[in-house]
Amino acid sequence: MNYQKDVSEFMILGEQKIASDLNLKNEQSKLYMNLIEEEFEETAKAFNEDDLVEVADGLADMVWVIMGMCNSVGIDFDNIWEEVRDSNMSKFVDGKSIKNEAGKIMKPETYFKPNIKKALGI
Numbered sequence: 001m002n003y004q005k006d007v008s009e010f011m012i013l014g015e016q017k018i019a020s021d022l023n024l025k026n027e028q029s030k031l032y033m034n035l036i037e038e039e040f041e042e043t044a045k046a047f048n049e050d051d052l053v054e055v056a057d058g059l060a061d062m063v064w065v066i067m068g069m070c071n072s073v074g075i076d077f078d079n080i081w082e083e084v085r086d087s088n089m090s091k092f093v094d095g096k097s098i099k100n101e102a103g104k105i106m107k108p109e110t111y112f113k114p115n116i117k118k119a120l121g122i
C-alpha cells in the first residue's frame with residue numbers, strides 16, 4: 001500500500017498538480033493546509049463525541065490530505081518517514097529504552113536527530 005501514490009492518482013484525475021520540485025507556497029498547498037485543519041477539527045470533534053467510526057474516518061481523511069499536501073509541495077513522504085523512523089528507533093539500544101532513576105527515557109549515544117534536509121535532498 002502506498003498512500004501517497006493513491007492520493008496522486010486521485011489528484012491527477014481531479015486535475016490537481018503533483019509538484020515535481022520542492023515548492024512550499026502555491027495555491028494548492030494553501031488549499032491542502034486548510035483541508036488538513038478541517039479534517040483535524042472533524043476528527044477532534046468525533047473524538048470528543050466518543051464516535052469511533054467518525055474518528056477512524058477522520059484519521060484516514062487526515063492522512064489523505066497530508067499526502068495531498070506532500071504532493072502539492074513536492075515532498076516524497078517515504079523519504080521523510082524513513083528518516084524520522086530511524087531517528088526515533090535510535091532511542092532504543094538492543095530494542096530497549098534507557099531510563100534514568102526518575103523513569104525518564106534518555107537519549108542514548110546511538111540517538112541521532114532526523115536529517116530532514118538530507119531526506120528532502122537539499
Ligand SMILES: [Mg+2]
Pocket residue numbers: 039042057058061
Ligand atoms: Mg472528513
